[in-house]
Amino acid sequence: MVAVSLSNVSKSFGKTEVLKTINLDVEDGEFVVFVGPSGCGKSTLLRIICGLEEVTGGTVAMAGEVVNDVSPADRGIAMVFQNYALYPHMTVAENMGYALRLAGVDQADIRARVNAAAQVLRLDALLGRKPRELSGGQRQRVAIGRAIVRDPRLFLFDEPLSNLDAALRVDMRAEIAALKERLGSTMIYVTHDQIEAMTLADKIVVMNAGHIEQTGSPLDLYRKPANRFVAGFLGSPRMNFIPAIINATGQPETGRGCIFPVRADAVKGTSVTVGIRAEHTTLCPPAQTGALSGQVRMIEHLGSDVFVHLNVDDVPEAVILRVSGEEKIGIGETLGFVPDPPSLHVFNAEGLRIGIELGARASVGGQA
Amino acid sequence: MLDLSSRFSRFVFGAVAIAIGLFLFFPIYWLTISAFKPDAELYRIVPTLYPHDPVLTHFATAFGRGNLMQQLKNSLLVSCSAAALNTLLAVYAGYSFAKFRYRGRRLVMVFLLSAQVFPFGLLLISLYPVITDLGLIDSLPGLTVSYIVFALPVSTYMFYSYFSQVPSEIIEAARADGAGELRIFHTIVLPVSIPAVVTVFLYGFMWSWNDLLYAMTLIISEGKRTVGPGMLLAYLNEVNSDWGGAMAASLVASAPIICTFAFLQRWFIQGVTAGSVK
Structure with a gap:
C-alpha cells in the first residue's frame, strides 16, 4: 500500500x-x-x-x-x-x-x-x-x-x-x-x-x-x-437542467412562471439553471400549483422503472422522469411533475453550484 | 443460396484468378518441360506442349559444364548473408522508427525511402565507385553489401509497418513489468514478429538470388560468379545458345528458392496479411 x-x-x-x-x-x-x-x-x-x-x-x-x-x-x-x-x-x-x-x-x-x-x-x-x-x-x-x-x-x-x-x-x-x-x-x-x-x-x-x-x-x-x-456527468440518466431566473423572493422561476420551492443564494434577476434528477420527481396533475409539465416524446421501459422523456417548453433538452413501471403512459400525453425540493440543485451562469435554502413555498405557476 | 448475380460474380472472379494463375505459371511450366526435351524437339517450329521423348542430357550438361555447383554455392552464400544482414539491420531500424519518438525520425525515414525512388541501375552507377574504393569489387562481400544497400530501405519500411501495428500496450506492460528496451524487443516484440522477419528475409533472399545486373557488374572472376550471370554467360552468349542446358540449369538454380519459399511460405503469407486484421 x-x-x-x-x-x-x-x-x-x-x-x-x-x-x-x-x-x-x-x-x-x-x-x-x-x-x-x-x-x-x-x-x-x-x-x-x-x-x-x-x-x-x-x-x-x-x-x-x-x-x-x-x-x-x-x-x-x-x-x-x-x-x-x-x-x-x-x-x-x-x-x-x-x-x-x-x-x-x-x-x-x-x-x-x-x-x-x-x-x-x-x-x-x-x-x-x-x-x-x-x-x-x-x-x-x-x-x-x-x-x-x-x-x-x-x-x-x-x-x-x-x-x-x-x-x-x-x-x-x-x-x-x-x-x-x-x-x-x-x-x-x-x-x-x-x-x-x-x-x-x-x-x-x-x-x-x-x-x-x-x-x-x-x-x-x-x-x-x-x-x-459534474451534475450532468454523474447519474444515469443524466440530470435535467431547467433554465430559470431568481425572482424577488430569491426563488428560481421559469420563464412560464413556475417557481421552485427553494431560495437560492443569488440576487434577483440572476440567470440560473435548476438541476433535477429523474429519480427526484413525482408525477402530478399538470395544472397543480408549482408543477412543471410537458408532452411525452419517448418512453423507455426498463421493467421495474420507466424513463419518460418530456418536451418541456423553454427547456432545450428533453426532461427525463423516472416513474414506476406500473404507470400507464402514452406518447403525446401531457404529464405534470414536481421536483423533490431537498434534491434540487441550482447552478449560476458559470455553471457553479449555488447554495439553496429549503422552506420556500412553491407558487402558483403556469407551465414551465 | 447465392442469387444469380452473386454466382456470376464468383464465376468471373474465379475465371480471372485462374487466368492470372495460368499466366504466371506458364513460364515455369515451359522452363520445366524444356529442360526435359531433346534438342530436336526443343527447336521444332511448332513447339510441343510436353516432352514426347524426355531426356536428362541437359541436366548432365548443366552439371558437367561450367561451374554450376560453385555458382550455386556463391549464390547461396551471398543471398543468405545479404538476407540475414538486411533483416538484422532492418528489424532494429524499423522498430526504432515505429516505436520511439525522437527528433529527425521522419526526416531519416524520408531519406531512407528516397533511395527507392531512383532506378535500380542508376543506384549501381553511384554504388560502383564506392564498392571499388572500399576494395570490394569482384568480391562476394562487395556484392552482399550492394544487395543490402538496395533491400534495406524497403525492408525497414516493411518492419516499420508491422511494428506500428504491434500494440504499444504490450511494450508498456513489459516496461511496467521491469523489462529494459532491448529485452522488451527480444523477448516480447520479436517473438510476435516472426511473420515479418520471415517476410523480410525472403524479400532479401529472393532479391539477391534473382539479381543479374549487380552480379554481372560487380563480379568479374569466373570463380566468384553467382548463378544468374553464370548461366547467362555459359549458355546464352555471343557464340552459343544452348536453351536446353539453360533451362536445366535454371531449373536447378530455382530449386533453392522454391524450397526456401515452400518452407517459409506459411509465415510469409501471415506476414503479408498480419496487419490487416489486428
Whole structure:
C-alpha cells in the first residue's frame, strides 16, 4: 500500500496541453476512480503515475518520495491495460510470472505465486493456454492476475472493462470490488463509465478538459455536484437542467412562471439553471400549483422503472422522469411533475453550484 | 443460396484468378518441360506442349559444364548473408522508427525511402565507385553489401509497418513489468514478429538470388560468379545458345528458392496479411 500525491502536475504534447495543474492526494489503501469524458486526460494522468509518460511540470510522489525520475518497474506498481496487453506468445502462467522472472525470483516461488493468484481468479485450469485461446473475460482476469502476483504497492487500472460485454462487465466489476476488499491495496482506476465509478470508488475524481472538476466520495458527488458538468456527468440518466431566473423572493422561476420551492443564494434577476434528477420527481396533475409539465416524446421501459422523456417548453433538452413501471403512459400525453425540493440543485451562469435554502413555498405557476 | 448475380460474380472472379494463375505459371511450366526435351524437339517450329521423348542430357550438361555447383554455392552464400544482414539491420531500424519518438525520425525515414525512388541501375552507377574504393569489387562481400544497400530501405519500411501495428500496450506492460528496451524487443516484440522477419528475409533472399545486373557488374572472376550471370554467360552468349542446358540449369538454380519459399511460405503469407486484421 502506498499514498500517492500529485502536485501541480501538467502535461503537454507539443503545443497541446492535456493536463493543467493537477493536484490530488490518494490515501493509503484508497480506491480512487478517475472519471470523465474521452480526451479529458484521465488515462494520461494514470500513465504519468505509472511512469509511462513524463510530466511537463509538477511532481508525482509515492509514500512521500518524488518519483518523477523513477522507472515504471521501480515504482512498485502494476497496471492493467484496457486491451489486456497480454504477451501473445506466452502461456497464462508465463504472462503472470514474467515480471517475477525479470525480478530474479526463483522458479519455485514464481510457480507458487502464480498458482495462488490463478486460484483467486479461477484461472487454475487455464495456466497452460495462450491468450488467443481465452475469452475476453478470461484474458482480463489474466491481466489482473499478472498485476496481483507482483504484490504491488499500487494498482492502476486503465478502463479494464471497456472491451467486455455488458454482462461480463458486471461480473468483472464485482470481481474487482472483491479484489479491493481482499488486497486492501491502493488502487487507481480510470473509466468513462460512471456506474463503474459510483460502484467501485472510495473517492471519485471527475475530470474534464485536462483539469479536475471535483473530488469526493461517490455519494457526495452525486448529492452535491460542484458544478453543472459534474451534475450532468454523474447519474444515469443524466440530470435535467431547467433554465430559470431568481425572482424577488430569491426563488428560481421559469420563464412560464413556475417557481421552485427553494431560495437560492443569488440576487434577483440572476440567470440560473435548476438541476433535477429523474429519480427526484413525482408525477402530478399538470395544472397543480408549482408543477412543471410537458408532452411525452419517448418512453423507455426498463421493467421495474420507466424513463419518460418530456418536451418541456423553454427547456432545450428533453426532461427525463423516472416513474414506476406500473404507470400507464402514452406518447403525446401531457404529464405534470414536481421536483423533490431537498434534491434540487441550482447552478449560476458559470455553471457553479449555488447554495439553496429549503422552506420556500412553491407558487402558483403556469407551465414551465 | 447465392442469387444469380452473386454466382456470376464468383464465376468471373474465379475465371480471372485462374487466368492470372495460368499466366504466371506458364513460364515455369515451359522452363520445366524444356529442360526435359531433346534438342530436336526443343527447336521444332511448332513447339510441343510436353516432352514426347524426355531426356536428362541437359541436366548432365548443366552439371558437367561450367561451374554450376560453385555458382550455386556463391549464390547461396551471398543471398543468405545479404538476407540475414538486411533483416538484422532492418528489424532494429524499423522498430526504432515505429516505436520511439525522437527528433529527425521522419526526416531519416524520408531519406531512407528516397533511395527507392531512383532506378535500380542508376543506384549501381553511384554504388560502383564506392564498392571499388572500399576494395570490394569482384568480391562476394562487395556484392552482399550492394544487395543490402538496395533491400534495406524497403525492408525497414516493411518492419516499420508491422511494428506500428504491434500494440504499444504490450511494450508498456513489459516496461511496467521491469523489462529494459532491448529485452522488451527480444523477448516480447520479436517473438510476435516472426511473420515479418520471415517476410523480410525472403524479400532479401529472393532479391539477391534473382539479381543479374549487380552480379554481372560487380563480379568479374569466373570463380566468384553467382548463378544468374553464370548461366547467362555459359549458355546464352555471343557464340552459343544452348536453351536446353539453360533451362536445366535454371531449373536447378530455382530449386533453392522454391524450397526456401515452400518452407517459409506459411509465415510469409501471415506476414503479408498480419496487419490487416489486428
